[in-house]
Amino acid sequence: MKLLILYGTTEGQTRKIAHFMEVFFQNAGYQVTIADSTANPPSPKEFDAILIGSSIHMHKYHTAINHYIKKHVEDLNLMPGAFFSVSLAAASEMEEEHLEVQKITNEFLEQTGWKPLMTTQIAGALKYTEYDYFKRQFV
Template sequence: MKICVGYASTEGQTRKICRFVADHLVDVGHSVELLDVDAAEGLDLARFDRVILAGSLHLKRFQSSLDGFVRANAAVLAALPSLFLAVSLAAAGDDAEDWRGLRECVAQFCADVRWQPARVEHVAGAFRFTEYDFFKSLAMRYVARQRGQVVDPHADREYTDWAALAAALDDWLGGVCVKA
């Protein structure tokens, strides 16, 4: 199958996640176009069989570039089997209130842009201290403390579960594997 993997990433973890997704899809025999939705001008989404879109939460909102991409491609997206990868730090934990909030953020985003992805996967992201400016670093150290996590403010800390992500992809593909 021809699969489009489009992402929006502020500090780079969603980009890394989508590179993994693209590699995994290619490994099982699919043809993939990986792109930052910010640079998707002129893309003809209709030539794909499926689409995966990914974005990350910042202050409970997904990137405006993702918002713009979905709105600009609404008609084609409505006709394509789709998967939304929602990246966040809350997904790294098991706090019921956090998870309720995550589902609300996704529901709000999908309602705003009028997109109903066939499937949503919540993917744990990362603290990217090497990418933060002074104020973001302070804020994220506070977030880490609130979550009871000890972090090194000079190093990144990744929570993405790569094996679980690969399994979710395989499930979404429903066994459509081109290579043996």
Template sequence: MATIVYASVDGHTRKIAETIAGQLREAGAQVSLLPLADFDIEAFSRSGSRVSGPLIIGASIRYGVHCHKFDNWVIQHRAQLQSLGAVFFSVNLVARKAQKCSPDTNPYTRKFLQKTGWKPALAAVFAGRLNYPVYGFWDKLMIRFIMWMTGGPTDPAMDIEYTDWSAVAKFADASLAINANTSSIR
């Protein structure tokens, strides 16, 4: 069974996780999809679930960092994530720029992986969604300021989805392929 765990602020990371789940189901995999708060990695490790499908972890960036609970969770469970061959995707608006949409070129993902010491079996970065109408006053103000500084859109009525869905599909396929390769080695 493939397991997809996500940490989302405004719901777009969840949408990406749901899209990956749908693609894996179409490929014949059984999929468990749940928020990080509901995932028990200890039980998962004991169950042997890794043999039948990948463990995919996704999280979004806000103001340059993943939520601190996510960072701390990865640091706490880094050894398990390594041994399970977990894969990772990060979602952020900086990835809307072609030169910053890979784990090696995205400053937030590079910093996160360095900070946590985690070396996922596969990593990807997807551009997220800029949805000013759903942000509260302070978030809207701060995000507009950041966008102004980085040459992004600042119209408070804008709702733009930057996600490259074909890249998400390739990541889902690669996650299955990595799991198939590591399962045959065990």
């Protein structure tokens, strides 16, 4: 089975998660292609299934992921697919934060028209030591 894993990342955590998935599915016997959404990703027509993931920043997913899904929504809705959302809120113990992230995901998928078979929330990473002075003060 040919699987495409497409991701959108800001600080690299979603890319790390996507590469972990790549190894997992390769070990399970899948032919896996992994692609950054900003680097001219392949059409989903070339694959049997797709995993799309993006981190959330400022209550929004990556623009390139949004454009890809809208461009290919008809094909995506005809194939097995899953969406993984990466955020710090997924690691929170506060139920309100989990509900907020799920609301953002549901609204995003409704707005794009994609109906994946599965969605999941995955905890992101806070790379505080890699932030510049101003970003650290803001956080």
